[in-house]
Amino acid sequence: MSTDRRTLLADAAIAVLAESGIRGLTHRAVDRAANLPPGTTSAYYRTRQALLTALVRRLVALDQTELQEIGEQTPMPQHAEELVAGIAGFVERRLTGDGRRRSLARYACALESVRHPELREILVARENAGRQVVRDFLAAQGLPDPEDRTVTLLTCVDGLVFDRLVSGGGKVSEQEIRGLVMTALR
Numbered sequence: 001m002s003t004d005r006r007t008l009l010a011d012a013a014i015a016v017l018a019e020s021g022i023r024g025l026t027h028r029a030v031d032r033a034a035n036l037p038p039g040t041t042s043a044y045y046r047t048r049q050a051l052l053t054a055l056v057r058r059l060v061a062l063d064q065t066e067l068q069e070i071g072e073q074t075p076m077p078q079h080a081e082e083l084v085a086g087i088a089g090f091v092e093r094r095l096t097g098d099g100r101r102r103s104l105a106r107y108a109c110a111l112e113s114v115r116h117p118e119l120r121e122i123l124v125a126r127e128n129a130g131r132q133v134v135r136d137f138l139a140a141q142g143l144p145d146p147e148d149r150t151v152t153l154l155t156c157v158d159g160l161v162f163d164r165l166v167s168g169g170g171k172v173s174e175q176e177i178r179g180l181v182m183t184a185l186r
Helices: 002-024 027-033 040-044 048-073 080-095 097-112 117-123 129-140 146-167 174-184
Strands: none
Touching (some): 002 027, 002 097, 048 117, 048 129, 080 129, 080 174, 097 146
């Protein structure tokens, strides 16, 4: 039960952070979001830093699970257009619904990690099946440095997501993603 409560609190903290920003992330706000009695969050996470660390760990676990599932369910793209379509679907998930909330929380945590290196260690990019699909596709094209190209491509995709969240610009077009993929293929 303790683990379930901790997960519930971390999920509520992600929602609070996405809705209210870093200043709105308080123990009381998480209690309210989780529909739990006042003081529950502080009983599990005594300090704000402990709460933030739990939030970041949960966020990374959710992201890794999603990326692993994408990679396992996505066959190796045979053509650039298939990679474009796959990345477009991923970006759409990051800009809507629960994916949007997690994206907002992730970027807030990334900024907070500048002052708290222990968070940066948790947030560091990890290997996953989704990343592997992109790397394998680029390698199959006979390109030099598929690892570096994968990192560059995915960093640019992340930048598009960030831009749309910050600017309120809505969707990322397939044309924009196609441009990134084609640049990676040069």
